[in-house]
Amino acid sequence: MKAIVVYESHWGNTAAIARAIATGIGADARALSTSEATGDALVGVELIVAGAPLLGFSLPTEKMIEGLASNPGNPPAPPDLTQPSMRAWLATLPAGTGHAAAFETRIWWSPGSAAKAILQQLETLGYRPQGKSQRFVVEGKYGPLRAGEVERAQAWGAELAEALVE
Ligand SMILES: Cc1cc2nc3c(=O)[nH]c(=O)nc-3n(C[C@H](O)[C@H](O)[C@H](O)COP(=O)(O)O)c2cc1C
DSSP states (O other): OOEEEEEOOSSSHHHHHHHHHHHHHOTTEEEEETTTSSGGGGTTOSEEEEEEEOBTTBSOOHHHHHHHTTOTTOOSSOOOOOSOOHHHHHHHOOOOOSEEEEEEEEETTOOOOHHHHHHHHHHHTTOEEOSOOEEEEESSBTBOBOTTHHHHHHHHHHHHHHHHHO
16 A cells, blocks of 8 residues: 655654654555655555644644744754645645544643644545544653654554555
């Protein structure tokens, strides 16, 4: 099954989860940044899994991302601000009828959901939700991912793929 796992990621946590989900889905799945998931990369795709970090209790807004440029809170590494946001990617994604699933990375206790906003937008475009959205937890504001989350992401990818071949 041709699948793409598209991610917004500023410190690499969401990208790492996306790669694990793609591995779990199988050989026909690729993890792609928002700049890579355009044009030919979308042709024939049966499953889109999309994920982003939860920032400021929400799917990151352009304002929130711009604010990261000043490195508030002394992050351990500068953020990657070179890719379009998940919001911007969703705004340019053509309508479709394939399957879709969403995930987010976040601190465990926070209110808000990025995955919910992503899935709503995918549904608005005509994609059919598959499975329950997932939350993958980081240990601090910038990561790292909690132990076991990469494995859980891989298992979820495998579950999504199995559900779609049944
Ligand atoms: C400026 C900033 C705001 C954040 N806001 C939230 C938040 O509201 N809720 C939450 O659960 N995590 C929050 N986090 C933690 C991030 O969601 C988490 O580190 C995420 O995994 C980052 O993903 P990335 O490495 O792919 O960019 C915040 C982190 C930063 C740096």
